Amino acid sequence: MTKQDYEMIVTYLENSDNFAAINGCGRKTKITRKTLTKVTAFGHMAVTLCAQGFVKCSGVIMGKKVARYVYTYKNARTFYLGTGSGLTEVEIVAGLTLEQKMNVKCHYFFRMHALFGARANVEPPAVGDAGLPTDRAVEDGGPEMGNQTGRSAVDVETNVVRTPQQNRRPQQSRGDASVQSVDDVRSSGKTVRSRDRPPPLERKTSLIIAYEEQVKEKLFLMKEAQDQKVNFKDAILEDRRQAREQRESQNSRRDRSYA
Numbered sequence: 001m002t003k004q005d006y007e008m009i010v011t012y013l014e015n016s017d018n019f020a021a022i023n024g025c026g027r028k029t030k031i032t033r034k035t036l037t038k039v040t041a042f043g044h045m046a047v048t049l050c051a052q053g054f055v056k057c058s059g060v061i062m063g064k065k066v067a068r069y070v071y072t073y074k075n076a077r078t079f080y081l082g083t084g085s086g087l088t089e090v091e092i093v094a095g096l097t098l099e100q101k102m103n104v105k106c107h108y109f110f111r112m113h114a115l116f117g118a119r120a121n122v123e124p125p126a127v128g129d130a131g132l133p134t135d136r137a138v139e140d141g142g143p144e145m146g147n148q149t150g151r152s153a154v155d156v157e158t159n160v161v162r163t164p165q166q167n168r169r170p171q172q173s174r175g176d177a178s179v180q181s182v183d184d185v186r187s188s189g190k191t192v193r194s195r196d197r198p199p200p201l202e203r204k205t206s207l208i209i210a211y212e213e214q215v216k217e218k219l220f221l222m223k224e225a226q227d228q229k230v231n232f233k234d235a236i237l238e239d240r241r242q243a244r245e246q247r248e249s250q251n252s253r254r255d256r257s258y259a
Contacts, residue, residue, distance in 0.1 A: 006107035008049050013115055074122060076106035
């Protein structure tokens, strides 16, 4: 598209009714398929702009052009809000302005920024914080864990006050758990396998055996083909030798007949 085409798009979108028909009245931009299929949206926009000298296109193509234009604006906006997006010394000496520099990255950048700069899909309303609680808050069940009093619901109902040490659950060591589980298994009469002893090696699966057989068969066929190739080469050399001897004998007979 030419610069004039971009100007026509921006001018059309600056109309509040046209902008609302395409992007909606709220701060969120419509991304559903209904906008692309409405005659009053991109179809009407294509008809209106084509009558004013815009390149001939349908409503779907017009929607893709506008989406591409907005995508270019968002990339330019990222550069504009980033560090080091100002003018360099060379640009200042050359007399380049910030508006001219941004218009190189996106035609009519500041006009597009006035239209889409506050949209929710361009500028998020807020960025959430992880807000990970501290170890003390986790242990005490403090306000960072959603409990302002640090007491459980049962304690609140029964009006029981517990210390943080009482709120902690007793932890059982892994050794005790393993011994208990082994005792349970032994009491049931089953065989107990030591966890420290590695399990015995398992036999090769049928898939590995089949793969090894295929490899052996392939190697055998390759060797047989190589032997056949050598034999075929020897046969060709033998035929050539016999043909050469036959020609030499015929030539010698011809020479004797002429003599």
